[in-house]
Amino acid sequence: MQTTFLAGERRPYIRDSEENRRVALIQATQDLMAEGGPRAATVRAIAERAGVTPGLIRHYFGSKDELSRAAYAALMDGMTAKGADALYGVGAEPGERLAAFIAASLRPPVLDSKAVGLWAGYLHQVQADPALLAQHEAGYLRYRDQLQALIADLDRIASPARLRQDAIACNAVIDGLWLEGSVLPGGFGPGELVRIGLRAVGAILDRDLLCYRMFIPEIGMVPDGETA
Amino acid sequence: MQTTFLAGERRPYIRDSEENRRVALIQATQDLMAEGGPRAATVRAIAERAGVTPGLIRHYFGSKDELSRAAYAALMDGMTAKGADALYGVGAEPGERLAAFIAASLRPPVLDSKAVGLWAGYLHQVQADPALLAQHEAGYLRYRDQLQALIADLDRIASPARLRQDAIACNAVIDGLWLEGSVLPGGFGPGELVRIGLRAVGAILDRDLLCYRMFIPEIGMVPDGETA
DNA sequence: CGGGTAATTATGCGAATGTATAATAGACTC
DNA sequence: GAGTCTATTATACATTCGCATAATTACCCG
Structure with a gap:
């Protein structure tokens, strides 16, 4: 829907920095991918949402595939950055740090109805593109290793094999809750997923x-047993 | 790639029953959706894989969207059927039944690299189509209720709210392990996910x-601590 | 063995896709 | 303020998409 102009007139524009244009196009790509999947993320739709014309995609990224790759890379970088942020400013006690990490993974912006759409939209492209697959696996293992390190700091008595299994299990709890909470946003009360996650991970460990x-914050003063 | 025939010749064919054609088209749709996502499941590709020409899709389903809906419905039906099969022939003890249910969810054919691709491929269509969304939510809740019923049979002392939280947590463990195992098929040893799932759910409950x-079967005789 | 019927294929069409190339006009320099 | 560069837009094109319609042929029934 290129907003119409008077017949014979050319669309006015203002120049912008390369950085701004790139992030705008990447953001538009992610938004469309999250909302409507790969079929919605067309070059024309992306350009329109970014407020430019399709030619700029080629100008800045060479091809749509490259823009798509860049958008996925940006997604992974953002996720890991959020994981790191979760531990910033948290006390030194291992249990507290682990709890903070879990809670951060189960509330916005990580827990977002768009996030799972974005993840699903990229799935096939990731599985088909070796470069993206390697990037994905690296990001996944980095997250799990982060979790495993937090678990190891608890100073429990556990073999390395058991530590690995516990990390996989705790990661699965978080992933599963993230999935359910993202797909059915209205199915859970505020803080309910965080509370369930803390209890489940605690039980496993x-x-x-x-x-x-x-x-x-969201569950600090709620009594233990019953959450809305 | 319509397999070539001598110039001017018409493609030979044999008539088949409506049922066979429908299941062939649905199967082809699911396969392509699982392998390559929505972009790969075109009418031409579906028809080719089913061994027919695109016109038959219109003939039997009216439109591609309707075929797509039928394929998703078949998927959901298959999943619930597998869930029911898991409890067939299992003993009466609640713990044993729960363990069998968990194990069945974490091994093929439920745990399959194609399954997550199929799930991801349909995600946006499901979220966009109210009819599919209702069908999906019904299937999800049916699965969770099944799990919750098995948990309730354990005769633990737990409030209804706690039971609900436990069911959500256990479901999250299974979903998370299913996700990780499907996306990274080579990342886990045989039976490792089943063992981790049993231990984690057991810890939560x-x-x-x-x-x-x-x-x-896959972990019956392996010692507890270390899995390959 | 010879129609009748509809299951199946073949063909065509308009719209949308990604990409390539040409045309324009903002913004900076001197 | 004129000139220049290139960011940006505009246009064109081959391909593919879903869908509609026409043509054919495999199978059933007499």
């Missing part, structure tokens, strides 16, 4: 993580 | 489920 809920 | 591993 045989540690009480809910005792750190005073540090978790 | 404060019950030992690994004691039922003798009923689980």
Whole structure:
């Protein structure tokens, strides 16, 4: 729907920095991919949402595939950055840090109805493109290793194999809750997923993580048993 | 790539029953959706894989959207059927039944690299189509209720709210392991996901489920601690 | 063995896709 | 303020998409 102009007139524009244009196009790509999947992320739709014309995609990225790759790379970078941010400013106690990490993974902006759409939209492209697959696997393992390091800091007595299994299980809890919460946004009360996640991970690791809920804004003062 | 025939010759064919043609087209749709996502599931590609020409899609389903809906409905039906099959022939003890249910969800054919591709491929269409969304939510809740019923049979002392939270958490573990195992098929040893799932769910419910591993083929005789 | 019928194929069409190239006009320099 | 560069737009094109319609032929029934 290129906003119409008077017949014979050329669309006015203002020049912008390369950086701004790139991020605008990447953002538009992610938004469309999240909302409507690969079929909605066409060059024309992307350009329109970014406020430019399709030619700029080729100008800045060479091809749509390259823009798509760049958008996925930006997505992965953003996810890891959020994971790092989650531990910023948190106390030194291992249990508290683990609780903060879990809570951050189960609330916006990580838990977002668009996030799972974005993830699903890229899935096939990732599986088909070796470069993207390697990038994806690296990001996934980085996240799991981060989690495993937090678990190891708990100073439990556990073999390396058991530590790995625990990390996989805790990661699965977080992933599963992230999935359910993103697909059915209205299916859970505020903070409910965080509380369930803390309890489940705590049970798997045989540690009480809910005792750190005073540090978790959305569930700090709610009594333990019943969440809306 | 319509397999070539001598110039001027018409493609030979044999008539088949409506049922066979419908299932062939639905199967082809699911395969292509799983392998390459929505962009790969074109009418021409579907027809080619089903061994017919595109016109038959219109003839039997009216439109591609309707075929797509039928394929998704078939997918959901298949999933619930597998869930029911998992409990067939299992003993009456609640813990054993729960363990069997978990194990069935974490091994083929439920755990399949194609399954997650299929799920991802349909995600946006499901979210956009109210009819599909309702069907999806019904299927999801049916699965979770099934799980919750198995948990309730354990005769633990737990409030209804707690039971709901436990069911959500256990479902999240299974979903998360299913996701990781499907996306990274080579990342886990045989039976490793089943073992991790049994241990994690058992920890959440404060019950030992690994004691039922003798009923689980792939991990029956492996010692507890270390899995390859 | 010879129609009748409809299952199946063949063909065509308008719209949308990605990409390539040409044309224009903002913004900077001197 | 004229000149120049290139960011940006405009246009064109081959391909592919879903869908509609026409043509044919495999199978059933007499």
